Amino acid sequence: MSDTPFGFGLPPEEPENGDEGKKKGQGGGQGAGGQGSGPANPLGFGLPGMGAGGAENPFAAIFGSMNPGDLGAAFQQLGQMLSYEGGPVNWDMAKQIARQTVAQGTPDGVKDASVGPADQAAVEESMRLADLWLDNATSLSPGSGTAKAWSRAEWVEATLPVWKELVDPVAERVGAAMSGVLPEEMQAMAGPLIGMMRSMGGAMFGQQIGQAVGVLAGEVVGSTDIGLPLGPAGKAALLPLNIEAFGKDLGVPKEEVRLYLALRESAHQRLFAHVPWLRAHLFGAVEGYARGIKVDTSKLEDAVGRLDMSNPEQLQEALQQGMFQPEDTPEQKAALARLETALALVEGWVDAVVHEAAKPRLTSADALRETLRRRRATGGPAEQTFATLIGLELRPRRLRDASRLWASLTDARGVDGRDGLWEHPDMLPTASDLDDPDGFVHREQLDFSELDKMLGEAAERGDEDDDKK
Structure with missing residues (x-):
């Protein structure tokens, strides 16, 4: 058995001269998997599709170029990756990558x-003023007990628990698929390999999710940018550094930009x-959608069949290349429609309410509204990464239709109506209602008029019965 960490055969040294150099090269090529002129498989497992040779330096693909002094840390990270026994995503790794x-x-x-006292005070004041303005635009009272100014790192820490809820259901399906791609004759004897593949899969997912969360932390301006509550309940948050970057080329005073974003938050x-x-x-709609996702096992089988453990980027690339395909079933279509409609209704309501509050007070309200609409419609690089990884775009495709419907309802029934x-969810407009918002508003007016009439008649009958008594 090799005395090198994790059973790796160390890469051959450069020959110095003659036979002595050849001996050193041969000695270095012995690993846990056998002997040869180079590390045929640095983990000592035989995988289908792997040749007898190996990369000249099996660590290059895993660790990249590094100083010799960093080798111990690299081995430690690899050991953590392979020894992971948690859920379908290595969230410790995701957090580490996101922070990096x-x-x-x-x-x-x-x-x-780090956020300084001045930025914290500015965010608190903007949120306080935003709540005052919104009091006349909605019947819903303030929903946050505190207002915080977050750095990007603080946003990562605060939102990872919610990303876990979103990603784990899909990653679980991928983990199960990875265990099932090996030939049947190998299943009985591949217990350690299957465990290793699960650890590798969790690590690869953790790396990709961590990178996407880290990039998204540089794009978001608050805790609710994607239409889902990513932060702790009752805590409103804005990111001053990102707000400054967002408003840099808009030609709008920084204070107005911050206040408009505070209104949305x-x-x-x-x-x-x-x-x-x-x-x-x-979140139930997200889970329902995830249950209908199937993994393209042909891509996964191809990736595993060609997998060279000295080049784990192959599996990582497979994860990035879209292995997810929605099932073309009525249930899957219904789950997707329910999620897209719900996101549109949330974002449309926020858009309509914020515009009503900001329009009379901010000269830049129209420009900022259009900028935010386009931003939500297109999404950034990080959102596209999540779409590839979990097969789902968290974007409100019908935002403008939903906003128009909520505005029409305000005109017809007032803020309270x-x-x-x-x-109740059954009272909300449906996807078909977004196609005909005026029809929904008119129908709702008739329904409530009839209800008011019925209630009035019932009250009158009650009064008559009391008089007879």
């Missing part, structure tokens, strides 16, 4: 920074705080 991505800064070179907080079923409704539709 944030520390490296955005592509334009902007580095994360506060509106989201009110909605999720006072509609107790909404969070479960949205509009917000009253959030009392």
Whole structure:
């Protein structure tokens, strides 16, 4: 048995001269899997499709170029990856990668920074003013007890638990698929290999999710940017550094940009705080969608068949290349429609309410509204990464239709009548209602007029019965 860590055969040294150099090269090629001129398989497992040779340096693909002094740390990270025995995603690794991505800064070179007292005070004041303005635009009372200014790293820490809820159901399916791609004759004898593949899969998912969360931390401006409550309940949050980057080229005063984004954050907080079923409704739709996703096992089998353990990027690339295909079933279509409609209704309501509050007070309200609409419609690189990884785009495709419907409801029934539709999911508009918002508003007016009439008649009959008594 090899005395090297994890059973790896060390890469051959450069020959110095003659036979002595050849001996050193041969000695270094012995690993846990056998003997040869190079590490045929640095983990000592025989995988289908692997040749007898090996990369000249089996660590190059895993660790990249590094100083000799970093080798111990690299081995430690690899050991952590292979010894992981948790759920379908290695969230410890995801957190570490996300924090590292944030520390490296955005592509334009902007580095994360701790939030100072001035930024914290500015966010608190903007949120306080936003709540005052929203009091006249919605019947829902303030939903956050505190207002925080977050750094990007703080956003990562606060939102990872929610990403876990979103990603784990899909990653679980991938983990099960990875265990089933080996030939049947290998299943009985491949217990350690299957365990290793699960650990590798969890690590690869953790790396990709961590990188996407880290990049997204450089794009978001608050805790509710994607229409889901990513932060702790009752805590509104804005990211001053990202707000400054967002408003850099808009030609709008920084204070107005911050206040408009505070209005959106506060509106989201009110909605999720006072509609107790909404969070479960949205996350239930995500889970329902995930249950209908099938893994393209042909791609996975091909990736495993060609997998060279000295080049785990192959599996990582397979994860990135879209192995997910929605089942073309009525259940899957219904789950997707339910999720897209719910996201559109949330974002449309926020859009309509914030515009009503901001329009009379901010000269830049129209420009900022259009900028946010386009931003939500297109999504950023990180959102596209999540779409590839979990097969789902968390974007409200019908945002403009939903916003128009909520505005029409406000005109027809007032603020209380509009917000009253959030009392139960069955009262909300459907996807077909977004196609004909005026028809929905008219129908709702008739329904409520008939209800008022019925209630009035019942009250009159009650009064008559009392008089007869």
